[in-house]
Amino acid sequence: MKRRDFLKLAILTLSGISIKPFAHLFTKPVFADISIQRTNKGLPRWAMVVNLSICGKKGGCTDCIDACNRIHNIPRITNPKHEVKWIWNIPFDRVFREQNFDNMNEGLREKSVLVLCNHCENPPCVSVCPTKATWKREDGIVMMDYHRCIGCRYCIAACPYGARSFNWKDPRPYIKEIDKGFPIRTRGVVEKCNFCEERIAKNLLPACVEACKEGGLIFGDVNKEDSEVRKILSTRLSIRRKPHLGTEPKVYYIL
């Protein structure tokens, strides 16, 4: 092959490849529609309410956390640097630092508060991801594709809630009982709470909500007027984490 021909061919090939990203402009995005329940006319908007006046009454209860860890094959790594967490407890004064003041109720200050991915309406993690490995679904759930993620951890830097975990090592040896219903992640990818989208698809409540026998967690579609979450949010005062950032979290806390 002559040098000129080779160059021609190379340029042609490269330009062919470079068109690819734009090809989707002419096709409609295809979503896995099966997982979206059409409970009313519009799309659902999933939200969770954590009722802090109920949650924590049973001292040291971790039923919700355990349920989540079990069904999502979350490794139990003792080294705090390498921990993987989807839902966990933190003292109130660290979750809601801006609500802190001197002489505040000590019980509230030290109260354990459940934290998880907020499934933001405007998720900063999604805009920074260079491969669209994390994206917001039409029903608002922020998803992770463990097979596309390159492990750059830009989303971890972008999340204002510390809700994302990276697999610093192979998680498999740290999982006590493997649940075959959910994928085990590989080392080198990011993961986080998925609002139990795999259960929502089957018309089930998220595992944490189901596990809470006291009813401290309420989950539902805020777009549905008669849903429980909608009723609570429209009648009671609720707070969200770092609302000033404009991320519009969909996990609400009532005191």
Added chain:
Amino acid sequence: MVEKALKGTKRYWTWIGFLLFLILIGFVSYLFQLKEGLGITGMGRDISWGLYIANFTFLVGVAASAVMVVLPYYLHSFVQFGRITILGEFLAVAAVVMTVLFIVIDLGQPSRVFNVLLYPSFSSLLFWDMVVLSGYLLLNLFSGWYTLDAEDKEEPPRRWVKPLILISIPWAISIHTVTAFIFSGLSARPFWLTAILAPRFLASAFASGPSLLILLCYILKKFTKFNVGKEAIQKVALIVTYAMLINFFFLLVELFTVFYSAIPDHKGHFIYLFLGSNGPGMLSVFMWFSIALSICSLVLLIRPETRRNESLLPWICSMVLVSIWIEKGLALLIPGFIPTPLHDIASYVPTLPEVFITLGVYGIGGLIITGLFKIAVEVQKSKEKRI
């Protein structure tokens, strides 16, 4: 021209051997990291970027700073920069290659790196950084190489070289701006969330890159007959002086806003950086050391007698380099993460394999600089012979 890099004295080959040794150690450590995962580094869930990204940021600056010699030479026909310009372009090539390597070794799944091209996300600054960095690499490689090639063949440079060089000038600004935007657009990290970050990055780049260039020129002068000329070095030193001044000014501007407004979320990071959490930690010591170095070097640079002192200048440049390597390396990254979004304190110390891998990347950069500079030196030599 490549063959010119393959002939050399024993000393040349010993140096190459040393670099290859560094690369080998780095490579073996990297294989270990590939097998075990990034858990072998000092990074963790709170400080999730470390030494690799710190060096990445620093080196993007070095790469961008080539513009400080290219611009005066090509736009203002500043002839004294004739020889140093080619070195600046080649330094940029090596620096960009290192930045790309630092990104790749920081990935948890490096084999999937091409997903960035397969599923590009135009809202991600990391995607744009990849675009501008690879473009900048090609621009500098082609313009440097073909300028030298023309000199070697005693022909006028090809017609398309000059436009490439002109494009590379704004392009250099873009690579460091985009790199700053990676950080300064994150609402989650108040330490980085400041519009002054990109200007600060550029100022510190135009101090650190040219300092490194001056040091390399001194090394070339010592070991070869290649001399860029006193005039050129002094002009570059002047550029370093102004850039250092502006960089220091920008730091003070940032500190004013943070401490006068006294918003706890912003202040917390700076207090951690300068004072530590429970008394000064390693990071605070480093930061004060960096500030001390930059003040000392500024004093020495501003005084004409010391700046013009040829035996002092390499030391001043080394001070500038170390100061900025700390300032926009770990002292930029760690306080961004600490206190964490959950108001926690964590610590980060790079591990030995992490340091080896980093040194390995610098070994590759060193090898590229050595090879390219060697070619430049040989072209010059044969040109002088002909005269």
